[in-house]
Structure formats: C-alpha cells, structure tokens
Amino acid sequence: MVAARFIPRGSLIISESPLFTVHGDFTTLDKTAAAIEAKVSTLSAEQKAIFLALHNSQGSNMSTVVGIVKTNAHPLGVGARDCGIFPLCSRFNHSCASNASYTWVAASSKETIYAGKDIAVGEQITVNYLDESHLNQKRSDRRAALMRDFRFECSCNVCGASPREVAASDRRRLEIARLDGIIGGGMIVITNPPKCLQHCKDILRLYTEEGMNDDSLFKTYNDAFQVCIMHGDLARASAFATLAVSCLGAGDPTIDQVRPYVEHPERHQYAGMSNRWRTEKRLARKVGQNGFEKWLWERAG
Numbered sequence: 001m002v003a004a005r006f007i008p009r010g011s012l013i014i015s016e017s018p019l020f021t022v023h024g025d026f027t028t029l030d031k032t033a034a035a036i037e038a039k040v041s042t043l044s045a046e047q048k049a050i051f052l053a054l055h056n057s058q059g060s061n062m063s064t065v066v067g068i069v070k071t072n073a074h075p076l077g078v079g080a081r082d083c084g085i086f087p088l089c090s091r092f093n094h095s096c097a098s099n100a101s102y103t104w105v106a107a108s109s110k111e112t113i114y115a116g117k118d119i120a121v122g123e124q125i126t127v128n129y130l131d132e133s134h135l136n137q138k139r140s141d142r143r144a145a146l147m148r149d150f151r152f153e154c155s156c157n158v159c160g161a162s163p164r165e166v167a168a169s170d171r172r173r174l175e176i177a178r179l180d181g182i183i184g185g186g187m188i189v190i191t192n193p194p195k196c197l198q199h200c201k202d203i204l205r206l207y208t209e210e211g212m213n214d215d216s217l218f219k220t221y222n223d224a225f226q227v228c229i230m231h232g233d234l235a236r237a238s239a240f241a242t243l244a245v246s247c248l249g250a251g252d253p254t255i256d257q258v259r260p261y262v263e264h265p266e267r268h269q270y271a272g273m274s275n276r277w278r279t280e281k282r283l284a285r286k287v288g289q290n291g292f293e294k295w296l297w298e299r300a301g
C-alpha cells in the first residue's frame with residue numbers, strides 16, 4: 001500500500017467491514033482448520049476469489065485456507081477470540097516504525113487504519129504486526145518473532161538499515177523497554193514522581209529518535225498524565241491527556257480511557273491521592289503555546 005496523495009497525521013485511511021469473521025476454538029490446528037474451512041465453504045464464488053487472492057505465508061505447512069487466515073486475520077479487539085478477514089487492510093506491510101495503525105471499532109463493526117504520522121506521496125503505508133512486548137526488543141528478537149508468526153524476515157526501514165544504525169536502534173529500544181518497565185513497576189510513581197516523569201520524557205525522546213511518533217506514544221503520555229493527576233497537578237494532567245488523545249485515530253476506543261480527563265482531570269480515580277504538585281486545571285497551557293514544552297516538563301528531574 002502506497003500513498004497516492006499526501007496523508008496528514010490522524011487521517012482515516014481505510015475503514016473496512018470484514019469479508020467474514022470466524023469465532024472458534026483456535027487452541028489446536030485441527031480445530032482451527034475445521035472452523036475456518038466450514039466458514040470458507042459458505043462464501044460466494046466472488047468472496048472466495050477475494051479471499052484466495054490474499055497472501056499465504058505458511059507454505060505447505062497447512063491447508064491454503066488456514067495459511068491465508070493465519071497470515072491475514074485480525075482479532076476483533078484486543079485479546080478477542082473472534083477474528084476477521086479484511087482484504088484491503090491485509091495489504092499493508094509491517095514496519096517496526098510504522099506510519100499507520102489499525103484498530104477494530106466495535107461500535108461500527110469495522111477495522112480502521114489511521115495515519116500515525118504525515119505520509120508523503122509515494123511513501124509506503126505500514127502498520128505494526130508485533131505486540132508491544134516485542135516492538136521494544138532488538139532487531140534479532142523482533143525478526144525472530146515475525147519469522148515465527150508470519151514466516152518472513154523483516155526488511156522494514158529500521159531492520160534494513162546499516163549495522164551501525166541497527167545497533168543504535170537496538171540500544172534505544174532496549175532503553176525504552178527498561179524505562180517502561182520501571183514505570184510499569186508502579187512504585188516510582190509514588191516514591192519519586194519527578195524521576196518517573198523524567199523517564200516518560202526520555203521514552204518520548206527515544207521514540208521520536210526511532211521515528212515511532214505514533215500510537216506507541218499514547219501509553220507514555222497516559223503514564224505522564226497519571227503521575228501528574230496522582231500528585232494533584234490538574235493543569236499538566238489535562239495537557240498530557242490532550243497529548244495522549246492526539247496520538248490515536250478518532251475512532252480508536254482506547255481514546256475513551258483518557259479523553260474525559262482532558263476537561264475533567266479531577267474525576268480520575270487517582271486525583272487527590274497527593275497534593276505535592278497541586279496546580280489548578282485553569283492554569284493548563286495549550287499545546288503549541290510559547291514555552292509549552294518547558295512548562296510541561298517542569299516537574300521532571
């Protein structure tokens with residue numbers, strides 16, 4: 001998939017209904033094959049042709065229909081047992097620094113792909129096939145995960161770079177994972193909030209250096225929001241909530257975890273736990289305002 005025109009960050013690229021969905025027991029290959037083959041046999045000739053035109057990465061390891069589903073199926077929501085086949089969404093290749101991301105929007109029963117960055121004419125549009133735990137590993141581990149699940153050697157911009165660039169990228173990703181692990185441990189948010197905020201700031205810088213300025217940033221802005229709200233800084237909590245929301249496409253249901261707190265940070269369950277940084281919401285500065293970045297990170301250290 002290549003951009004035929006300039007696509008600004010945040011634009012909806014595709015919103016697609018499934019060709020078909022499968023609900024089933026995918027715990028063994030036999031049960032998976034039975035569920036998929038039963039479903040495919042109900043398709044019209046036209047639907048079957050669309051399905052069979054999709055890429056099969058599994059070779060002769062399994063039947064063609066199961067191979068195509070394994071290569072192309074998308075879960076209908078995080079951790080869902082139902083999956084769907086989306087012929088257009090399936091045409092997007094993977095990149096370890098993707099410029100778009102896909103999300104299942106249950107409300108409209110559609111898979112959607114949003115631009116996570118500005119995408120130039122002629123640029124390939126890519127999504128991320130890896131889960132977060134693999135994305136911040138080094139290239140050899142990411143490639144192993146993609147080889148195991150999709151049977152290809154990743155040749156994206158990050159993985160195909162020079163050995164020196166790959167080594168620098170590996171260092172950045174491992175550092176992101178280390179800092180993220182410290183924040184996720186939970187204690188630092190309470191015991192040392194300035195340091196916790198500094199870790200968020202460092203992760204965001206590393207993501208930017210990695211060219212990963214898309215929905216990977218949502219989690220980190222959300223973490224920064226939580227540090228601020230826990231310590232009573234309603235102004236910066238609101239600013240971080242705004243930044244978190246701006247990382248996701250408009251239809252992404254994850255947005256609802258944070259959007260209400262842009263206007264009402266005081267309604268969050270952590271609000272009022274500590275008054276260490278007490279600052280009124282009305283003092284929140286706006287993204288892009290002069291001195292915004294300096295003000296935003298004033299508590300970090």
Ligand SMILES: C[S@@+](CC[C@H](N)C(=O)[O-])C[C@H]1O[C@@H](n2cnc3c(N)ncnc32)[C@H](O)[C@@H]1O
Pocket residue numbers: 054055056057071072090091092093094095150151152153154155156
């Ligand atoms: C879901 S398909 C993507 C669309 C596929 N390229 C097509 O033309 O139909 C997944 C397959 O695309 C190829 N692919 C996707 N991302 C890749 C990458 N970063 N490096 C190498 N091959 C990739 C692999 O063969 C993989 O099994």
